[in-house]
Amino acid sequence: MTKVFDAPEDFAATALAGFCAAHRDRVAAVPHGAVRAAPGAKDKVALVVGGGSGHYPAFLGYVGAGLADAAVAGDVFASPATSAVATVARAANRGGGVILGFGNYAGDVLNFGAAARRLQDEGIDARILAVTDDVASAPADQRDKRRGVAGDLLVFKIAGAAAEEGRDIDAVDAVARAANAATVSFGVAFDGCTLPGQVAPLFTVEAGAVALGLGIHGEPGIRTEAMLPAADLARMLLAPLLAERPDGHDGRVAVVLNGLGATKYEELFVLWHHIAGRLEAEGLTVVEPEVGEFVTSLDMAGCSLSITWLDDDLERLWRAPADAPAFRKGVVQRGIAEAPVVEEASQAIATGSPASQKTAGCIVTLMERLADALAEAEEMLGRIDAQAGDGDHGQGMARGSRAAAGAARQAADAGAGAATTLGLAGDAWADRAGGTSGALWGVALRAWAAALGDAQEGDAQAVADGAAAAQKAITDLGGARVGDKTLVDALVPFVETLRAEVKAGHPLAEAWAKAATDATAAAEATAGLLPRLGRARPLAERSLGHPDAGAISLALCARVVGEELSAR
Amino acid sequence: MTKVFDAPEDFAATALAGFCAAHRDRVAAVPHGAVRAAPGAKDKVALVVGGGSGHYPAFLGYVGAGLADAAVAGDVFASPATSAVATVARAANRGGGVILGFGNYAGDVLNFGAAARRLQDEGIDARILAVTDDVASAPADQRDKRRGVAGDLLVFKIAGAAAEEGRDIDAVDAVARAANAATVSFGVAFDGCTLPGQVAPLFTVEAGAVALGLGIHGEPGIRTEAMLPAADLARMLLAPLLAERPDGHDGRVAVVLNGLGATKYEELFVLWHHIAGRLEAEGLTVVEPEVGEFVTSLDMAGCSLSITWLDDDLERLWRAPADAPAFRKGVVQRGIAEAPVVEEASQAIATGSPASQKTAGCIVTLMERLADALAEAEEMLGRIDAQAGDGDHGQGMARGSRAAAGAARQAADAGAGAATTLGLAGDAWADRAGGTSGALWGVALRAWAAALGDAQEGDAQAVADGAAAAQKAITDLGGARVGDKTLVDALVPFVETLRAEVKAGHPLAEAWAKAATDATAAAEATAGLLPRLGRARPLAERSLGHPDAGAISLALCARVVGEELSAR
Numbered sequence A, B: 001m002t003k004v005f006d007a008p009e010d011f012a013a014t015a016l017a018g019f020c021a022a023h024r025d026r027v028a029a030v031p032h033g034a035v036r037a038a039p040g041a042k043d044k045v046a047l048v049v050g051g052g053s054g055h056y057p058a059f060l061g062y063v064g065a066g067l068a069d070a071a072v073a074g075d076v077f078a079s080p081a082t083s084a085v086a087t088v089a090r091a092a093n094r095g096g097g098v099i100l101g102f103g104n105y106a107g108d109v110l111n112f113g114a115a116a117r118r119l120q121d122e123g124i125d126a127r128i129l130a131v132t133d134d135v136a137s138a139p140a141d142q143r144d145k146r147r148g149v150a151g152d153l154l155v156f157k158i159a160g161a162a163a164e165e166g167r168d169i170d171a172v173d174a175v176a177r178a179a180n181a182a183t184v185s186f187g188v189a190f191d192g193c194t195l196p197g198q199v200a201p202l203f204t205v206e207a208g209a210v211a212l213g214l215g216i217h218g219e220p221g222i223r224t225e226a227m228l229p230a231a232d233l234a235r236m237l238l239a240p241l242l243a244e245r246p247d248g249h250d251g252r253v254a255v256v257l258n259g260l261g262a263t264k265y266e267e268l269f270v271l272w273h274h275i276a277g278r279l280e281a282e283g284l285t286v287v288e289p290e291v292g293e294f295v296t297s298l299d300m301a302g303c304s305l306s307i308t309w310l311d312d313d314l315e316r317l318w319r320a321p322a323d324a325p326a327f328r329k330g331v332v333q334r335g336i337a338e339a340p341v342v343e344e345a346s347q348a349i350a351t352g353s354p355a356s357q358k359t360a361g362c363i364v365t366l367m368e369r370l371a372d373a374l375a376e377a378e379e380m381l382g383r384i385d386a387q388a389g390d391g392d393h394g395q396g397m398a399r400g401s402r403a404a405a406g407a408a409r410q411a412a413d414a415g416a417g418a419a420t421t422l423g424l425a426g427d428a429w430a431d432r433a434g435g436t437s438g439a440l441w442g443v444a445l446r447a448w449a450a451a452l453g454d455a456q457e458g459d460a461q462a463v464a465d466g467a468a469a470a471q472k473a474i475t476d477l478g479g480a481r482v483g484d485k486t487l488v489d490a491l492v493p494f495v496e497t498l499r500a501e502v503k504a505g506h507p508l509a510e511a512w513a514k515a516a517t518d519a520t521a522a523a524e525a526t527a528g529l530l531p532r533l534g535r536a537r538p539l540a541e542r543s544l545g546h547p548d549a550g551a552i553s554l555a556l557c558a559r560v561v562g563e564e565l566s567a568r
Helices: A008-022 A082-092 A106-121 A140-145 A151-164 A169-181 A230-242 A265-281 A312-319 A354-385 A393-413 A418-433 A435-452 A460-478 A488-503 A508-528 A537-542 A549-567 B008-022 B082-092 B106-121 B140-145 B151-164 B169-181 B230-242 B265-281 B312-319 B354-385 B393-413 B418-433 B435-452 B460-478 B488-503 B508-528 B537-542 B549-567
Strands: A027-030 A033-036 A046-053 A070-076 A098-103 A126-131 A183-191 A209-212 A223-226 A252-259 A285-292 A301-309 A322-324 A327-329 B027-030 B033-036 B046-053 B070-076 B098-103 B126-131 B183-191 B209-212 B223-226 B252-259 B285-292 B301-309 B322-324 B327-329
Touching: A008 A027, A008 A033, A008 A046, A008 A070, A008 B265, A008 B285, A027 A082, A033 A082, A046 A082, A046 A106, A046 A151, A070 A082, A082 A098, A082 A106, A082 A418, A098 A106, A098 A151, A098 A169, A106 A126, A106 A435, A106 A460, A126 A151, A126 A169, A151 A169, A151 A183, A151 A252, A151 A301, A151 A312, A151 A322, A151 A327, A169 A183, A169 A312, A183 A230, A230 A265, A230 A301, A252 A265, A252 A312, A265 A285, A265 A301, A265 B008, A285 A312, A285 B008, A354 A393, A354 A418, A354 A549, A393 A418, A393 A435, A393 A549, A418 A435, A435 A460, A460 A488, A460 A508, A488 A508, A488 A549, A508 A549, B008 B027, B008 B033, B008 B046, B008 B070, B027 B082, B033 B082, B046 B082, B046 B106, B046 B151, B070 B082, B082 B098, B082 B106, B082 B418, B098 B106, B098 B151, B098 B169, B106 B126, B106 B435, B106 B460, B126 B151, B126 B169, B151 B169, B151 B183, B151 B252, B151 B301, B151 B312, B151 B322, B151 B327, B169 B183, B169 B312, B183 B230, B230 B265, B230 B301, B252 B265, B252 B312, B265 B285, B265 B301, B285 B312, B354 B393, B354 B418, B354 B549, B393 B418, B393 B435, B393 B549, B418 B435, B435 B460, B460 B488, B460 B508, B488 B508, B488 B549, B508 B549
Parallel strands: A046 A070, A046 A098, A098 A126, A252 A285, B046 B070, B046 B098, B098 B126, B252 B285
Antiparallel strands: A027 A033, A033 A070, A183 A209, A183 A301, A209 A223, A252 A301, A322 A327, B027 B033, B033 B070, B183 B209, B183 B301, B209 B223, B252 B301, B322 B327
């Protein structure tokens, strides 16, 4: 289990600081990540990779010549916030466009996707590259639903080499997609991992058993079997990968055998002895294999095998030199270190109309009430979330709402109107909460803000319109529908009731109170649902009989705001 | 725990094969180890490092330009045999002499020391370099009693750089000793590790506790405390190292923060954040720190901090480029790969006199009986050994005696006399058993063989003289005395009784039977003793009430031989 930390919530940020201190000759710290100390050539395409912390060498260990230009580090097992991705990408941008690479997980898709749109709005040609190599997570004909695991290294290495040799962004994008399409991984787990500050593992594997295809955060696998000798394990890891050998492929493969944390080097070498023999027996030619730790999962026990089916171009790019803290290949001459230019997003605050400033003042009070209520509810929400997830929902909501309240106060004090105040609150929420819920609350508040504007006092109709816009933003971004056991289950009845009551001419406080009641009932009813996409099958089943934490926290927020409105 | 293996006894050898397969562009396999694929310059001093397996990157991961020329891999946590060290060293020798580097453990001191003597006899200038960095294992004024831990990396790196730049063996030897004298380490453990095939850990650390100074195989530490936040852990790791800052030292230090296996990268970075701050506060200048896994201990949880107090020469050598599978620094141009020349020691078998051939036949029968008896006793001996050690004694004895019987049979079939037959049996025993007991049984049988000669039939007096010679060889090599709870406790009464009975004119079978009875009583009486040097204090105390496995196996062998002699 994770033993070395101070306050658990500071773990990822302190680890990032320590990483940058240890590798200061190779990387430079920027907010939420690291960039190369010696940047690539001007107009080079920048490869920016990232995801949750807890997977080192992924992603910080990949920053260096021939590989990534920068990495963004989220909290442990949580996607970095949209603004974090955008900040790091801006620092890495050399003028040739940016490719944002990440493993295909919901929170990362949300945040890297939103960051790409932000960068595009700023005139930076930003593309996203979601790695989808895990064959256990979806069938071959649903390739885009597959999770990203240790294939990250293969895909990023190839993309990084293409960028390094000066290809333009269309060419790098194309070869990165080709590398991803040619890369398959399969993993086995022997035991779960424990988050900093937790005493029980996030998930477990039965003693003496091996879980096939279990994800690196405990996502659903294929089946569990009794532990096998290494020779049989090698066969079992290879079978699903060989089954996806492209028709007519000549057999040249790049191969990565990856340890997840507690499965150590000599065990990997024992396994490699058998895998190498079987690959040869299959007529495959292994090109520069890698055996070690490349994408870990804290102290999880297990390993994964990844294969990239090479063609001439992919082979050349895989063999190309690279020089990153945790991955070196061939010989790279070191460049000259430069201090990175970090443009922290900062916005001049537009002054609102007096009427809108009044609404902004009300928003500040509401956000502060929310932050207090969510701080109080943090542990309760964490307990509910732990039934089906990693138990960090309470922490994220508390952190996000506190940051939002602070940002709202700052904006209002500077004379902002309602839209600016609520929009900045939403940005702060997303940035500090991180993960999926942070991204969803961020876009929801931003959308709601737009409906309020900075000119008029927010009336009931504007508030109801905002609620509808928030709902649309959340379902557009997250893709969940009613019945999926997410916050959408509480959000939809809330918005429907609010709009209907406002349309019927009821005052806002009354309309809101009724909507909050409906949201609460709907949130509690999620106890009867099974999540559509459980983190891990056993956890999903355990969640039956418990409501969804996201729906509960949304209903709680609705009630708190309702009480405040009624008291006015 | 260790999960990936086939037969546990093949673990280290299969891991070695897998390592060589994974890194075939950098290393070439030789029996019991690996050498650089592209050897160093002719007449370069060769640095050959090694020790037990289970510590990767130590020692195989260090083979490469600017670091080691070769590494020898013993069984898990067991010293490689003398002949293994000699074989690998011969393959690495470029004509400039060989430095044999290892951590300061009894088995390694025995086997690397004996290998150095063998190489010297062959005209190779061989020196030994025992790394003694662990401040927890002995006070500063008994530096040579300290164990070797992650300081291995610092000392080997500096010695390797000196050899690479072409210094002669006296100069490399001198700077290696200076590096060792300037290097201190201190470690903490959070949990023990589990050997391949075992279900319980080799040792444990209480849940929620941190064991200070516990060795990487569970050797005695200083004390146990409640687990601390990372900032306090940093202070605790640094204090004993700073206490040994040399008078007037200018503060330049090379630093290695090493994870033991299950304590992962982000945890090490969190710790490094605090350590780097404290080093700066102490006015120290950190030169190219290393934070990661360098000397592991299977899946042990914990970490160690090592400091080398640099001068100009040590700093230059620490900064010099290196290019090994698990350790790279700066830029090294790759050399040209060559197939290594491996001179496996092979001896022409001298024909003995007919009388001595008859004794040789008797020796073959006795060795085969011993091998059968030790195979049967393997589990029992393992159980006894686990009370105070790592539980591998039964396995080593079974493996050694079986190899000895095979070698004896081969020699006798080729017409060898008694001395040659028993000597080759002893060599085979040492080679296959490995570890401390293998080395001791090897020298004992060799010494005994010399007393028998290849000319006469072995009479009672020759056998008794051989027993005395074997006892001297064992105490000379191992340094143990009666009362230390080792096999010497059974050996000394056995030899005394045998010699006295033979001197009194009793027939050999009778004399031997009486000696065996005394050995058995003495072996059983070791249950009342505490080992002088327990592997770990808690284990040493647990051993009270249990006899010593080495003494028991010696008495068992004495009884088995006695029964066979009586039956003739």
